[in-house]
Amino acid sequence: MSIMIPRVYDQSTPSPGEKNFFERISNDNKTTDWVILHSLNIAHHKTNIMGEIDFLVIIPKVGVLAVEIKAHRYISVDCGKWYMGRNDQHGTVRSPFVQVNQSMFSLKDYIRENYSPLQNIPIFPLVIFTHTEFSFKSIEWNSNQYVSCKEYRSQPISEVLLKRFKKIKKEYLTKSSTKWLQSNQERPNKKEVEKLVELLRPSLESPSEAVSLGDEINIDLVKFTAEQFGALDMMEDNSRLIFNGAAGTGKTFIAIESAIRAATKGYKVLFVCMNKLLSEMLRLAIDNENIKVTTLHALMRKYDPSPAEDTSQYWETDLPQVCYLNMLEQIKEDDFFDLLIMDEAQDIIGNELWLDCLDLLLTDGLSNGKWHIFGDLSYQSIYNHNMSKLDLLNNIKNRNVNNSIVTLRKNCRNVETSARLSMTLANIRSPYQSYLRNNKSIINSKIRVFVSEEEQLNILISIINKCFDAGFIESDIIILSKVAESKCISFKYQDKLSAKPYKSDVKGLRFTSIHKFKGLEAPIIILTDFDEIESDNSKTLLFTGASRATDSVHYIFHKNIEKYLTAQR
Structure with a gap:
């Protein structure tokens, strides 16, 4: 059985052809070392804002097929227009062959720009008509570029694809412009397959435009490892x-x-x-x-x-x-x-x-x-x-x-220098093996010490202003307190700070307790109302609060904590 990525098929997808192809190739016992990426979004598509390859079939030592599935039972081509289904009254000039070719070339460009050692791996387009016999002829395509219903259904899918690969390679090797294939016929190897999957495995959608530094950080975070x-x-x-x-x-x-x-x-x-x-x-x-x-x-x-x-x-x-x-x-x-x-x-x-x-x-x-x-x-x-x-x-x-x-x-969330400072202060051993984000914080995490309530408030205001100067906006900043929301310094001086209690649907500068903010994150975290960090409970709260930051953490500690800080150094 092949390795399907993702492992599940979206049942809401209306195409019976895609569903049938998914089930057949995932259960074919001759595809054990094959990797199939399905519904692969091509964000840098040559002609569209977003293109899609239905299935990308990666076969070790053979090559890669970009597969376009067409499940219509009736297809007509008239005066350059394609009519997909009997109810299609308008048609389209963009044929399935054009679709898959454009997506394939966009994919090749992406591979070349992001990891050039893989650029000569053989990648070919293939259109599969799962529910109809395709018999139209044109100089725009040849018989090696598609599989019709009878061929698709009469033998295991592994045999269909391997035979098609053999024909395509034979055709290409007769052309002087494709001599590169001669030395790349047995690619990708096992390591190249792994690198290709790492490079191409689709990420979650993220906003195309950032309106603040916080949004830019979020775009960096929204991807799977x-x-x-x-x-x-x-x-x-x-x-x-x-x-x-x-x-x-x-x-x-x-x-x-x-x-x-x-x-x-x-x-x-x-x-x-x-x-x-x-x-x-x-x-x-x-x-x-x-x-x-x-x-x-x-x-x-x-x-x-x-x-x-x-x-x-x-x-x-x-x-x-x-x-x-x-x-x-x-x-x-x-x-x-x-x-x-x-x-x-x-x-x-x-x-x-x-x-x-x-x-x-x-x-x-x-x-x-x-x-x-x-x-x-x-x-x-x-x-x-x-x-x-x-x-x-x-x-x-x-x-x-x-x-x-x-x-x-x-x-996947914290900048390493920021995370290491919080672990030092909480006196805990690092639970992390590595960090996804190798960039530096836009603002360095820092410890400030206060003596009086007034001094804590002034320090808080100065940190907020420094964040604004660096390009952050109000909603990027969250003030978290060790004590209950109603007892924290931000609640007492919320008018002076122009801050509001945290709500997910409210923008602007917000504050709450560490307890309430568990599980959430923000670019800038400011920790307040810490009079000691030696007890186990305070250390846990400190690490929990600090670990919410995607950029930096700003600690406001009472002067009593200085002795502990000196001992930690």
Whole structure:
């Protein structure tokens, strides 16, 4: 079986031909070492803003085929216009051969510009008509450039493509202008295949224009690493996975993609997190009727009509107990979910009562159902101070031992110098194996010390102004406090700062607590209200807050911390 990238096929794609080709080539036992990229977006298309190759078939020691699939049962060509289907009244002058050729040449240009050693790998275009016999003749194409329905269906797809490769190469080698092929016939080799996949594997869409430095940083961040693609592929083969990684390793990014992929297959997905602000961001990022995004507390409140109490006892014990009993009576068949996704799971899985409630909503429960758990089980457990990583894992393993743990160690968010300063201050060993971003911060992370409240406010104002001078805008800056939002310095002086409490749909300079901002990120993070950083809780909060920054972190510490800072140096 071939290596399909992505591993899943988007069920919403209307083309029966693409679906049939995907199923046939992914199940052909003679394509074991083949790699197939499908729906490959070509962002630097020669004639269109965005082009697409239906399937890019990479065959080791043979070459690469850019495949265009046409599934129409009726095709007509009249006076240079192509009519695809009996209901096509307008036609198009752009033939399937022109489409695939333009995309192929754009792809070749991209390869040459980004990794020239691969530029002479044989890449050829091929149009496959999966539902009709194509018999039109023209000087614009020849019989080696297409496969008709009968040939496509009468033999294994591996044989169809290998035979076509043989014919194409034979034709090319007779031409004086294609002598380059003579010395490149057995390419790509195994290492070249790996490099080609690394180069071409499609990234998530990102904005084409940046309006601020923060937007430019976001464009740099919105792409999958090879480690993340591997994690996504594992989901296709494992029903129960725990993804453990420190801040910035892309857990939420993968969680969102896993939810979307499951939803495209028709799964009903429950996406749960602890943080209200994170859930709001997730709802904006995910717009799919098959995916329900909610905080755990909001989910449980649905099953408890009594007034909420603002106490730990209520949220951690009383509410889940009431919720569980009411669920047993009220849950209907339509309330069950096929897949459970937990983000920032270290805040959830430490409470057995909460897990009991989630268990009731998942088809086959936590013991035998499908779930993907994402969390930082070592460094960001700010709600379960007394539970170790092993304790948290055991809470899950006690319900099902047949699960796998995936460790994420590539930092995709932080600039390395910024991350290392935060780890030094928090006195923790680096959980990262490498960093995706090799560039320097636009503004260097820095520690400032204050004595009085007035001095802390003045330092805060000066940092904000420095960020403006460097080109950042108000919405790029988030002020995070060690204490509750209503007790922080930014809340007290919000009018003087022209700042507002953080809301995802509100722009401008914003502030909130570190607890509330968990799971989110911003270019500039300013940490305030730290009177000590020696306790374990303060270190965890410091690292959690600092790890939100995609550019730099600005620490405002009380003078009492100077002795600790001196000792750390």
